[in-house]
Amino acid sequence: MKRALPLLAMLLLCGQTFAYLLTGWTPQNPGAPIWNYDAQSPAGFFHNGKLIYHIITSGTHTVNSTDRIHNILNAFQTWEDVPTAMAAFTRGSDAVDDSDFSVGYATASHTTQWGGNLTGFSGLATVTWDGNNHITNADVAFALLNPVTNAAWGEELEATAIHEIGHAIGISHSPDAQAAMGYIGPIPGENDQLVNRRLASDDVIGLSFAYPYSGxxxxxxxxxxxxxxxxxxxxxxxxxxxxxxxxxxxxxxxxxxxxxxxxxxxxxxxxxxxxxxxxxxxxxxxxxxxxxxxxxxxxxxxxxxxxxxxxxxxxxxxxxxxxxGTPTLVSSFAYRDIGGALTAGRFVFTIEQGATATIGISGMNFPTQLSELGDFILSGPADISLVGPSFPPAFSNTTVAYDVTVDPTAALGSRALQLITDAGEETMVFGFVEVTSTGSIAAADGFAPPPGGNINPSTRMPMQQFMLTAADELVRLRKFTITNSGTGSPAKITDVEIYLDFSGDGNLDGDDTLVGAGNFEGGSTAEILAHHTVLAGASDSLLVVYHFDAAVSTAETYQSQITAVVANGVISGRDITPSGLPVSGNVHQVDLNTDHTLSVFTVG
Missing domain, CATH: 2.60.40.10 (Immunoglobulins)
Structure with a gap:
């Protein structure tokens, strides 16, 4: 099974129905339990309009890896990024085993922090709600050994977390194979990119209806x-x-x-x-x-x-x-051939505009030769060409495969596959192929580099302002690489932080939001994990901030440089390499002869 299945409500399973099927929802009684964002209730579950969750970092159910925590943070961010929904989240204090809206790992015996049993699943969510259809608590747990972080195949933690968080906010399973709330999901794309860390249209419509903005x-x-x-x-x-x-x-x-x-x-x-x-x-x-x-x-x-x-x-x-009547066709597996490597499994496809691939489907009672095949249709405009079919003998079920070429300007979105036999029998897979287009992001110097002035070495000092501009789709910033240069030792920098410079003034202000933090760990390079999203067509101003210790010496110089950014498209799910890097800040010099301060100067 792809991800966790049971969604417990008061320890009961329930489901939704529609593009998103809400938990507890039926067509006859469409009321569905949701978190009460309007009243920010229950008390203690919300802060500044955001739902608080707690990651278990000690005790029996601990999430014991920074990378795993990073995956979980990004999974929450994926739901928050939906522009037509008001759902938003914030990480609260870390938890010891079970707490209000906790996220943790099951034990080796598959027991969750709330006492549930995770046997056979990659993740599980439990949800409780009151008589007014307001959720009063939720918890999420993952299997101890599976899913794994950054796995290109199988049960990948972030994709599983997106699915389980969907349950925790009241969304059940979807018939759409591309949906995060489905049970199938896309196979890694070209170069095994993790394209399953994304929401489909089905998920977006569901969240927007459950948690709509006013109007x-x-x-x-x-x-x-x-x-x-x-x-x-x-x-x-x-x-x-x-x-x-x-x-x-x-x-x-x-x-x-x-x-x-x-x-x-x-x-x-x-x-x-x-x-x-x-x-x-x-x-x-x-x-x-x-x-x-x-x-x-x-x-x-x-x-x-x-x-x-x-x-x-x-x-x-x-x-x-x-x-x-009773259908005889059973769609069992999808099939792909990339570079001569044959793969079959329960997955569907995302294919970039302009890309080519060999894909197919296998199943019971499928055609075994051309004369038995009536048609093989991908829904949507005629912008995906099909060459074939072939009938690869690689698997136990009959496979029908085609070479596909996606037009460079093909319509974006999900396509269904309709297979029809010569006898007129047919089957359809909703979301068999999704056509995507990867956006871009460009880095540049900021418009207001941190001004010079007297700053005490023991305070946080803005070292650099830089801009990131996204085009064509929302872009998730996942990791920054910062290189320090100068005569001063990076060991004297206790912390490195990146802030969203809300006012764009180059100063660290109360309205600025922490994006990520880390340190140089004995070297000149710091890796800063993040989970910030730049909107399509928008430019975000960011600050690199150093915190020095008292051991700095007069005339030492320090310079921050952004040398790499790991990012991915929120819609396409694909990796994006920013242009314009590296971006360097000004050179800052320590001057302890003037009121224990740091001064700044620019070198050409």
Whole structure:
């Protein structure tokens, strides 16, 4: 299983339904438990409008690695980065085992900090709420040995943390294979980049509907109605994909006892397609991992005709009809060939604009030769060319593969795969391919380098101001490399900090926000972990700040230089190397003959 599954509410599992399926939500009773950001309640769980979480750093359930803590911090930041949602988070005091909204590791015997059992899962979340549908507490735990940090394959900690945090804020599993709240997720992309550290459109719509900014709900609409087969049987756990006019997958939902409801859709014209949940382990979200298992088994049916719906900021009622019958095709694995390396597994794909790849799908009762294949269709515009098919004999199930080339200007977003046999049987995987485009970020000197003046060596001294400008997508800053030069010893620098220079004035002010901290650890280079996001089209001003000890000597010089920044696109999930580096600050000189101060001068 890809990530943790059970979402416990008062120690009970619940699910949502729609592009995001909220915990405890049903189409018939759409109220869902969420954190009460408006009232910032319960008391002690919020600070300045942000939900407080506590990382366990001592005791039985400790997160005992700086890198792991860094992954968890970035996972919270990923949810906070959604611009249309008010959800925001702040790290509180570290915890010893269980506390309010704690994040920790299970024991070797798979016991979580709240006494749950993590056997068989990579992570688990527990959520409790009151009679007003307000969450009153949550906890998250990860398996002791798996997931691992920075794993290019398998259960990767940050991706697992994004998934579990989604549960902790009230979001359940999604039928969208690209979604962070799905159970499939994208395979690492070219060069094994960790493209699963991201949210899909499905996740974003869900969070925005659950935690909307004021006025947001007046801009979105709802589609609801019944879903029955042509014999009048109610469809339970039918998976419904919502596509925009270009064929890009926007959201997914799940029917319950013949009723479906899709909330939070921006005004547009959409096409709905319904497919059954599979009961066996497959590339499609399994029925048993989705909500409402106590309401009965998933209804098997054959897809009907797609339905077009116009959505405005109101509720549209549209009933769906599918065909009675039992599907024979079972989508089991995806397939890829990169550089001659054949891989099959339960994953889907992200492919860059302009890229090429060999991808495919294998399953039970799939075509074994061209004459048995009716069609192989990726939804969306005709901007992905397919050459094939081939039928690689590498795996136990039949595999249908194609060489794909994505146009450099291809529409961004998620595509569904529709495979049709010559007999007219079909299956569809929501989110089989997502087309992405990696943004960029540029570094430059700041407009207001720290001014000279008398600063006591025992205080924090701004050494350098620099700018980072993001283009095309939000960019997450994950690590800075700072090199110190000059005649002074870096050992006399006790701390190195990076702040967001809120006013852009080059001074360390009360409004400035700490982005990351570290030290030179006996050398001239400091690695500063961070979890800050630069908005697309925005420029952020940042300060490098040194804290000197009392051992500095007159005439010693110090100079800060940003030599590297590790960053990734928030939407694409791909690594981004900033241009414009290195960026150097002014040279600062110690002058203990003048009131124990540091002076600053610039060298050309």
């Amino acid at each position: 947001y709900l007046s801009t979105v609409g709802t589609i609801t109605g019944t879903i029955k087969d042509d014999g009048g049987t109610d469809i339970h756990k039918g998976q419904i994909g919502v596509f925009d006019g270009a064929g890009i997958l926007v959201a997914t939902t799940l029917s319950r006892l013949g009723v479906y409801k899709i909330e939070g859709l921006p005004e547009n014209t959409y096409t709905l397609r319904a497919y059954p949940s599979q009961t066996s382990s497959s590339l499609i979200q399994q029925a048993g991992t989705l909500p409402w298992t106590t309401d009965g088994a998933a209804t098997q049916f054959l897809p009907g005709e797609p339905l077009t719906v116009q959505v405005d900021a109101n509720t549209v009622v549209q009933n769906l009809t599918v065909v009675s």
